Amino acid sequence: MKKKILIVGGGTAGTMTANNLAKKLMYEIDKDEVEITMISNSKYHYYRPGAMYVAFHKASGHEFVREQRTLLMPEVKFLVDEAIEIDTNSNYVKGKSGTKYSYDFVILATGCEVAVDRIPGLKEGGNWFYSYDGAKKLAEKFAELKKGRVLVTVNFPKTPDVPHQCGIAPIETTIMLHDYLKEQGIREDIEIIYTYPKVAQAVTDGLFLQGPTSKVLPSIFDGIGVKYKTSFTLNKVDPEKKIAYSEEGEEIEFDILMSTPPFIATKFIRESGLSKAVDDEGWLPTDKKTLKVKGYENIYTLGDTVDLPVSKAGGTIHNQTDVVADNIASEIRYGYPTESYDGKVIAIAQMGLSCGMPLWYDYKEDVQPTPCSKLGSFVRKGFNMGIYWAAARGMV
């Protein structure tokens, strides 16, 4: 009988996996033994890191959007519908349209979303670059800024050992902000304060979520005159007085609050009954090797929605996608999964507007910071402007 593979979510994770699966299972598709369907609640696909460049007037945003259909191989059936329910006994996902999508294997890849409401006053008083709308508002504020203080704050999920989206983004944007203000000729008139919460994934009282990078950050920040403060766990914002308060009892005034807000899994996943994450955050309990949702033989997940201790980043997904595709292909062919994820994450961090730092880590080894370079920045920009689309199509 024909095997049905359903992919929910047309972002980085869903798209890469759909194409990789179509490639791996082409023989079975040709024989009409396998069918791959994707549903996503948007007709469009956003390259999310592009939002950072919008915040600093380096892009307008449209460069980073494409129609989802154009990124998928024709063997993948694509439908715009929003998943609202999953029935793991009868093996189907229900869409908002009323359609029930039955599956033999399902891949849950709906990412995560910002939950600014979880901190009183943050929505009104803060700004964030984790969405294109947010980044545009931040860009408008930066355009008006002539003197004062930009405060950077970072929040972590309450679920232990789970990071926020793109771990390195707060550092990237702090250094980009420094370069941007220098470009504008107003760096001397603006104070930048970078803060980090007391508990950040596995690190306590640090400036980054991994030890080695946390240790080198002070010298990097000293070099560019960025002030820093650890153990500032944002828990309240007064939008009128423009004051940020921490759980530790401190307060800092700001002109612009550039925040990494709390993140949670999407509504569909939070309400699916599959997660037991604290505070209703919804992260899927994921087997760190097979990438199956724990307790379910035919549900896979990857990307921002998992509860693994690895970065919620495209550079993570690029390594997870082949494991998921290989495992599903092996299950169809032999009846069991054959691949194992080692936690590898590969990325190039944008350290300022013209410096790029290649980095990698896995379950066993933390990031070892290396000097950033102009060449690294070119590779990063190349990725932003084009290579990403080839990667999403499963071409690299």
Next chain:
Amino acid sequence: MSEKVEVLKTKEMQELEEKFAMLVQTGRIDNIIDLLAVVSDNIEMTTAPMVDKMVGTIDNLATAGFITQNAVRYANREIKKNEVPSLFGLLKLLKDEDTRKGLAFVLHLTKGIGKQV
């Protein structure tokens, strides 16, 4: 009495030294220096807009490759599955929206080529 100071070298350093000695003796070290200078100059001379344009070109080629590769595979599969259509069968194919979209694309493509030749 002065003591003889011995500089301890790691095994890796010794190996590196031997390899470098050979490069110096054979005169090849100059090539490496030349190569590094060329690479270094090229990095310095490359500008962000150049990278943007180059990547844009690569992206266009990749997109064209993706579309063509997929279309050829699809067409092959359909040809194998079905009999060669009669004249009437061809007309029936034209009823399909995707076919018409593809045909319109090919006609526009032809026009685009026409504008350049």
